[in-house]
Amino acid sequence: MDIDDQKSCCICRALKPTECFGTYALPARGRLFTVAERACTTCFMTDPARGMRGRCIEFVKSVIDMLPPDDELWASAPRISPTGPYAKRPHISDGELEGMMRAAGDCCEICATPFSDTVKHRIDHCHQTGMIRGLLCHSCNVGLGFFRDNPRALHSATIYLERSAP
Numbered sequence: 001m002d003i004d005d006q007k008s009c010c011i012c013r014a015l016k017p018t019e020c021f022g023t024y025a026l027p028a029r030g031r032l033f034t035v036a037e038r039a040c041t042t043c044f045m046t047d048p049a050r051g052m053r054g055r056c057i058e059f060v061k062s063v064i065d066m067l068p069p070d071d072e073l074w075a076s077a078p079r080i081s082p083t084g085p086y087a088k089r090p091h092i093s094d095g096e097l098e099g100m101m102r103a104a105g106d107c108c109e110i111c112a113t114p115f116s117d118t119v120k121h122r123i124d125h126c127h128q129t130g131m132i133r134g135l136l137c138h139s140c141n142v143g144l145g146f147f148r149d150n151p152r153a154l155h156s157a158t159i160y161l162e163r164s165a166p
């Protein structure tokens with residue numbers, strides 16, 4: 001329910017001015033859309049997981065899919081640069097993520113640290129092909145990046161560390 005420039009938060013249900021809601025960037029159909037959050041910033045900060053679920057990304061994407069080319073929202077959305085950070089970002093649905101979580105046993109697939117509010121999952125993907133590889137903790141995800149996703153370098157690192165292991 002939107003009244004003038006107020007809207008209701010999907011979590012606390014309070015009617016608040018639009019400034020109380022953040023926005024997020026959603027890549028779709030080769031363009032970058034700025035979408036308003038459905039949870040107010042206060043609720044989003046209190047419970048980010050619930051705030052994320054409130055985004056209803058599949059629904060928003062289905063709306064974007066139906067936008068005619070002369071639609072103002074469509075026309076004003078910038079094109080995604082093929083070399084920019086959104087170009088090869090993996091897109092997976094909530095259902096796919098749930099399946100991956102189950103397959104990973106809710107743990108990082110490298111160091112086996114259980115995912116929690118403090119250890120968030122990262123969707124790891126190949127930067128050359130965009131293919132999703134699995135779910136990792138932040139440390140392991142950036143670790144692969146520091147090793148330039150190079151299995152041989154990682155293997156050498158293992159041998160190097162084991163050489164002087166206590």
Ligand SMILES: [Zn+2]
Pocket residue numbers: 009010011012013014039040041042043044
């Ligand atoms: Zn709220």
Ligand SMILES: [Zn+2]
Pocket residue numbers: 108109110111112113136137138139140141
């Ligand atoms: Zn890890």
